Amino acid sequence: MLKRNTIKSFLKKGLLSEIDIHFANFINGFSPENDPDIFIAAALVSHTTASGNICLNLETTSGNLLSGTQKDREPIECPKLDVWLQKLKTHPAVGRPGEKMPPNPGL
Numbered sequence: 425m426l427k428r429n430t431i432k433s434f435l436k437k438g439l440l441s442e443i444d445i446h447f448a449n450f451i452n453g454f455s456p457e458n459d460p461d462i463f464i465a466a467a468l469v470s471h472t473t474a475s476g477n478i479c480l481n482l483e484t485t486s487g488n489l490l491s492g493t494q495k496d497r498e499p500i501e502c503p504k505l506d507v508w509l510q511k512l513k514t515h516p517a518v519g520r521p522g523e524k525m526p527p528n529p530g531l
C-alpha cells in the first residue's frame with residue numbers, strides 16, 4: 425500500500441479525490457495482496473473517468489512519476505507497461521471486454 429502521507433498530498437494537490445482513493449481500496453480488496461500498482465491503476469482510472477475520459481491510457485501513463493508535493497520523499501512511479509499489464513490481467517477484479525467483473529457468484 426502507498427504511504428498515507430503520499431496519498432494525503434495527492435488529495436491536497438487535487439491529483440486524486442476521496443472517491444478515487446475509496447475506489448482503489450475497493451478494487452485492491454478483491455485480491456489478498458495489497459498491490460500498490462493495482463491501487464494506483466484503480467485510483468487513476470477513477471480520476472480519469474471523473475475528468476470525462478472513458479479510459480486510462482496505460483501506454484502514456486506507464487513509467488511516469490507522480491508526485492503530490494515537493495516534500496514527498498518517494499514519488500510514485502507508475503509501473504512499466506509490460507509489468508502493469510501482467511498484473512492487471514491476473515487481478516481478480518479485472519476482466520476482458522464483455523466480461524462482468526468482478527464476478528459475483530450470487531447473481
